[in-house]
Amino acid sequence: MESSRGQFTGTTAGRSTGSGTGGRPFSRRWFLGASSASMLTAGLGAGLTACGSGGGSGGGDGKTLTAFVYGDDAVKVQQAGVDRFNKSAAAKKAGGTIKLQKVPGSDYSPKLRTAMGSPSAPDIFFNWGGGSIKPYEEADKLVDLTDIIEGDPVLKDGFLPSVLAAGDLGGRHYGIPMRGMQPVILFYNKSVFTEHKLQPPTTWDQLLDINAKLKKAKITPFALGGSDVWPELMWLEYLVDRIGGPEVFKRIQDGDAEGWGDPAVVRAAELVKELIDDGAFGSKFTSVSYVNGGAPAVFARGKAAMHLMGSWEYSTQLGKFPDFAKGNLGWAAFPTVEGGTGDVRNVVGNPTNYWSINARTKNKDLAVGFLKDCASKEYAQALIDNGDVPTTSNAAELLASSPNPEYAKFQYDMVQQAPAFTLSWDQALGDGLGTKMHTEIGKLFAGQSSPNEFVTACKGLK
Numbered sequence: 001m002e003s004s005r006g007q008f009t010g011t012t013a014g015r016s017t018g019s020g021t022g023g024r025p026f027s028r029r030w031f032l033g034a035s036s037a038s039m040l041t042a043g044l045g046a047g048l049t050a051c052g053s054g055g056g057s058g059g060g061d062g063k064t065l066t067a068f069v070y071g072d073d074a075v076k077v078q079q080a081g082v083d084r085f086n087k088s089a090a091a092k093k094a095g096g097t098i099k100l101q102k103v104p105g106s107d108y109s110p111k112l113r114t115a116m117g118s119p120s121a122p123d124i125f126f127n128w129g130g131g132s133i134k135p136y137e138e139a140d141k142l143v144d145l146t147d148i149i150e151g152d153p154v155l156k157d158g159f160l161p162s163v164l165a166a167g168d169l170g171g172r173h174y175g176i177p178m179r180g181m182q183p184v185i186l187f188y189n190k191s192v193f194t195e196h197k198l199q200p201p202t203t204w205d206q207l208l209d210i211n212a213k214l215k216k217a218k219i220t221p222f223a224l225g226g227s228d229v230w231p232e233l234m235w236l237e238y239l240v241d242r243i244g245g246p247e248v249f250k251r252i253q254d255g256d257a258e259g260w261g262d263p264a265v266v267r268a269a270e271l272v273k274e275l276i277d278d279g280a281f282g283s284k285f286t287s288v289s290y291v292n293g294g295a296p297a298v299f300a301r302g303k304a305a306m307h308l309m310g311s312w313e314y315s316t317q318l319g320k321f322p323d324f325a326k327g328n329l330g331w332a333a334f335p336t337v338e339g340g341t342g343d344v345r346n347v348v349g350n351p352t353n354y355w356s357i358n359a360r361t362k363n364k365d366l367a368v369g370f371l372k373d374c375a376s377k378e379y380a381q382a383l384i385d386n387g388d389v390p391t392t393s394n395a396a397e398l399l400a401s402s403p404n405p406e407y408a409k410f411q412y413d414m415v416q417q418a419p420a421f422t423l424s425w426d427q428a429l430g431d432g433l434g435t436k437m438h439t440e441i442g443k444l445f446a447g448q449s450s451p452n453e454f455v456t457a458c459k460g461l462k
Contacts, residue, residue: 066099068111071108090372145357175354183415185311186335187308189330220279244264253429270451273450381401
């Protein structure tokens with residue numbers, strides 16, 4: 001699930017007007033974030049080795065620092081932030097200015113990878129956290145911001161804790177949130193639910209009961225773009241969390257492949273198989289795509305009653321089916337699972353995008369000062385005006401000006417109250433493991449492997 005999207009802009013299925021955390025569904029981190037890590041890792045060793053003892057990053061004297069940013073429509077928020085910061089007392093005190101370098105989306109990952117292995121590496125750069133920056137951290141190319149954040153009230157208290165932590169590596173902070181949030185949400189068709197006297201499920205048993213009633217009415221319970229695979233991942237992410245809590249995947253993310261054998265993973269795979277066998281996704285979901293608008297259309301037209309999807313589903317529907325988005329699109333949290341130990345308030349998805357600082361920058365004070373602007377009211381308001389839900393702790397009071405205040409508040413409250421916000425697994429693992437994991441998930445959902453075979457295969461991923 002990439003992250004540079006606009007949450008409320010009226011866009012098409014491809015979300016050509018992406019903003020905020022992840023651009024359009026195409027621009028979602030699934031595509032860009034994963035490809036980012038893949039292109040970053042491929043050839044990274046050569047690039048970073050080529051660095052040698054070159055001239056450092058950004059401006060040679062540290063008075064002009066370069067910030068690489070994903071160049072979508074949302075970049076106007078970052079440009080305004082740069083312009084504001086460069087005129088600030090903090091910039092004057094640090095003795096320099098920031099220069100924003102906008103890199104087209106399709107070029108961002110390879111250009112960043114190449115630049116980070118050269119003397120002209122950026123001082124600050126946009127990323128997706130987790131696996132997308134792990135190769136840089138392993139090559140000692142990142143400033144560890146943990147102590148800086150802990151010692152600075154603006155940074156420590158300026159962001160929702162679950163989001164700040166979601167992009168971590170090994171429990172250490174390497175990034176500052178700089179775009180909007182993208183939690184995965186259980187969407188439902190209000191008109192279908194009203195017609196059949198249903199309420200959004202809060203427990204797994206309720207969800208199964210709803211499925212039975214919908215199938216009896218010849219309505220597919222859930223839309224699912226199975227041909228893309230990443231929408232299937234969302235089901236496993238939430239089920240593992242609800243059954244075993246965020247610690248289960250954290251173990252896997254930290255490199256313990258045996259974590260795939262945790263009972264919560266096995267049970268989640270079993271529940272997925274039960275849903276598939278029960279027809280919860282219909283019989284043709286493996287040939288339905290989200291990216292080309294297939295799954296959203298099935299949902300909007302009432303052929304499916306629910307859709308588990310990232311928060312960008314609102315703007316996708318607003319662009320393609322505006323009447324449905326404005327009148328019949330409902331949203332709720334993912335339900336609890338009986339016997340599970342995960343907190344129902346936990347969230348999975350794409351927390352946001354992050355700014356990270358190159359360890360070779362010649363003016364760390366200037367770079368940190370710039371990152372602090374992301375916690376400002378002005379920055380948060382600009383994100384809201386652009387259709388995003390900020391991850392700052394001060395955003396709640398600003399949401400009334402959002403294009404859809406009710407939906408914005410639901411998202412914000414959901415993330416604010418979440419004890420844990422688990423970064424999408426493929427994003428957290430990086431492209432190498434993430435791509436292989438996608439293959440195994442696709443097999444599970446297509447009935448080509450059993451839950452136990454799925455777990456065994458994932459344990460062997462390298």
